[in-house]
Amino acid sequence: MTAPFDRRHTDDLMAFLAQSPSPYHAVANAAARLADAGFTRLAETDAWDGGPGGRYVVRGGALIAWYVPEGAGPATPFRVVGAHTDSPNLRLKPTPETGRHGWKQLAVELYGGPLLNSWLDRDLGVSGRLALRGGGTALVHVDRPLLRVPQLAIHLDRSVNDGLTLNRQEHTMPVWGLGAPREHELLDFLAEEAGLGSAGEIAGWDLMAHSVEPPAYLGKDRELLAAPRLDNLLSVHAATAALADTARRGGTPHHIPVVAAFDHEENGSESDTGAGGPLLRVALERDVYARGGTAEDRARAVAGSFCLSSDTGHAVHPNYGERHDPDHRPVAGGGPLLKVNVNQRYATDGVGRAVFTAACEQADVPWQPFVSRNDIPCGTTIGPITSARHGIATVDVGAPILSMHSARELCAAVDPYLLANAMAAFLRPAE
Template structure:
């Protein structure tokens, strides 16, 4: 194994800034694109003709970003090395008719997105962010990053059994946040407020994709600041690491044996079936167009994909000190123990023995330790974009990630070193 990389807290500091600046998938891809622009990448439009020139390129579609670097001398059949991730997180999303209220309270009607830990959203100061679609056909990002909403919990005096019988939350009745006072609830109030906030003319917003987010910033935790608490680590931690790794691999320039790619999709938390999800055609179209832009044929495309490998990077479960019996007794991933290799023989994860060898080689090259995660046989196993990517594109895929606690909570918890170790392993993988 190579010498282990010396921990750079600057990477984790930058991750915390990325998390704070990315309350929605749309903000996350904009921030990833900004970092890639600084590394010399240039945006391409899907409606334009592409050329096969060397260099870094990326495209944005909604809450998804696909970026790639074509090294000098790349041939039409040169394979790809892909880091896959997702930009969305479980949260509360604003309904088409957002204005509601009762008993003198003004409220915002929300729908539950994905599988959040509902109790973690209670009694928190919440902001509102997302994408506004305008009458002229353009879009505008908006972020009200101040205490604006709150989902108030019922006082214990009105639910005396809550600590003995457990908290029971009805998604429709109990999760609607308040944002003010008033008896006269009028349709259009929330959107009018956002138009004013964004400096837009009255009536210019005709569509919206808005979501609630906690305004408390990420923070170091622990005696020696060895932990990080923050929102949306699942899975912006991987998006950030993948962006940093792609920029680092591109900085190597010539000599890369494959084409490094970052594919960060939206809608993983609800099945990936969308035009910006991993189960859509976006990645396959980009790879095919890249081959054709370099003069490749259908045969070249088949050869390129046959040699392609994808690391599907998503957060996983660290062993919980209060619930260790929920984990497999022989697989206890620890925070700051290095990235985890996820294995499930029923293909909830895409890793097999050959994939393990690819990841082990990347970690060895980077001097990074890694761990293995397997679910307890008595517990259902989650899944990722890994099996979808493998099945849809015929690409050898390996599921990996960083071990965290409190997954799907408003605030998740990881080791301060693990994001840095993951980025180093991804860089070694992308460099081939």
Template sequence: MTPSPQTSPPPDHAARAHADGLIGFLSDSPTPYHAVRSAAELLEKAGFRQLGETEAWDAAGTGATEGGRGHYVLRGGALIAWYVPEGAGPATPYRIVGAHTDSPNLRVKPVPDTGGSGWRQIAMEIYGGTLLNTWLDRDLGLAGRLSLRDGSARLVNVDRPLLRVPQLAIHLDRQANDGLKLDRQRHMTPVWGLGTPREGDLVRFVAQEAGVPAEEVVGWDLMAHSVEPPAYLGRDEELLAGPRMDNLLSVHAGALALAEAAGADGTGGTGGPRSIPVLAAFDHEENGSQSDTGADGPLLGSVLERSLFARGGGYEDRARAYAGSVCLSSDTGHAVHPNYVERHEPGHRPTPNGGPILKVNVNQRYATDGSGRAVFAAACERAGVPWQTFVSSNDMPCGTTIGPITAARHGISTVDVGVAILSMHSARELCGVDDPLLLTRCMQAFLAD
């Protein structure tokens, strides 16, 4: 039973400290490119080392063939990290935490400078299933990646009020409160100044912000973000509001869990380690995962195979390792909404601070089956954390995750889990303060098995 507001206890110190770290992670990660850098920094503190994809991983000096070493690969907005315990063989299976780094938002078009009627504006394309109205009348910054003439890339983050998508005053739309209808092309173009639009203005501006000559910028991947910082919410501050929880909450938890697994480095007894812990954080989940950095691309399989081959394995070892592997696909799910209770399945109503959720859909929009449920339940039991189950109402379409894609592409047993939130795909989402830590502890137990 949920405690009444009069008796609801404040979050414990460990959960609050973990949430503080998540706030910093969200603030430092306005784009997928920043998110993977933030995750890499957490892993480097635990001794992980970056490997280049063009390096020969079995060459002297890479450390890829040595036990007791952690490595990671960065490609765009994706990160694959793994730790090889001492005594791991080529056929040692993998324990994978999967997540994604992208969130629905507004992204800059190739010809960005536009406007009229005395306004300078930035042309935007809608990315993913964005709740458009949540981007209205909100102070927005601009961040992303600049591609330079020499082939390198530079991250940029203008984390101050720069853009705004102004809503039409109710005096000019008397039916706005009866059903707001936004045209994705005409109504979602933010303003950023007054005057006549000039070609190249935006590129010159962001190049200056990044400290590079504008003439060296030949490409860009830029997106808007809310500059309002994450914050604790509620009388007892047992809730956390912030941007991009879907799904940087899982990326943050996965990076901490992998760092913990590397620090523990248990061998599982005299037979050597039972598994190799992995974090796979993909880009482009919000639009189908079909890219070279998405879950439907070759990146995860390529990295796992190269690690295995560098340790002397072959095709038979790969088949054995994959057959024994398990993936915990972690993405946010829906908490029961107090104002729309009828939209939820009556027997499955996850609540904030009730622990991580097991996500089930028999039509394989989620990859969970009975054996996956057993793996998840065992991890939660070992970690001492409560858990909940989510199923969509039969009259409500179900979303999906990287879980079914990972299972089908690699033949790896997969279970879908996450944290229950409100306002999914909003510019600002809401979760319980306890749940991020509970999810991390579940992941730690899963990776340590």
């Protein structure tokens, strides 16, 4: 039985996940939560105000938000929680309408490293961003069964249960109708869904498929949460909640709390909205200068700063226990992971461990060490990138989940709440 916790946080996470089928929706929903907490949106093309209060900037599928407490000086260090907004999925190609043998299909490109079998025979919607002629964008979210990637019947592949092999070009195109493909049919449909006058208003798009099955509690006691995009919107939601909580409490003049939610982590972070780009560096720099600081103040602020890179990690799998390190078997419901890899796939070191465990102790949150088997290399995160790009000491953490990179992932219902509490303590450390 899971220990008692405030289920309202997980309920709100479920709503956030359902409303955020794309990075652009995730950023819009995080921004709305911050606006409700009194934060002000800044335009990158405007001059920035350096006075006390909460602010945020949005660029595509990325968001940087921070809160300047009363009494903070230009050399006040930052406490950054970093996460990413993107998830592996199927994304539409530039000419999407295609089809064969009497079926209308959509041509897709595989984004990141999806578990392809999890996208088969699943009802899918379409979501993303439309770029409009004359400037501006519109979000579109078709959250009803629209697409399906049909699996081949076992009668036509008797060996399928001995190992499924999918050709990434030939076997991943979803069907969405009958008959011959028609040029611009999808854009005509999406223009109507987005409330536009015609498809002629659309000059470009960033569109993707998503599972329309809503997040749900599982189990007799509702101890589990099944949902899409836990990797890594669970962390984005927790960080947003922690920053809003810090702002409500007034923060501490010794640190400026920051949330950095980046796009494109799943394919290397090298973009203008990824962790490898300049967005965080420029935002922190401009905030120092807006508060009357100099390059010297910026260098001092960064030298005293710390980053908590949060991304979901692997809970021990009950059916594949041998795939985990025998002495490091983090369990669902056991609190956030402290991720370690001496080859810098994770940025954690002994100092980072001390900072994170102090936050967990302050918040009365349990934590668990995670390290991979030597013969099964781990993935990586924005942590090492952030540390190297900005010279900010960084520790890698995250909530333990199962089915990572599936169209639908699984975690303990309590773990998002525990992670958010640890983040709040990190952003507002005890004096």
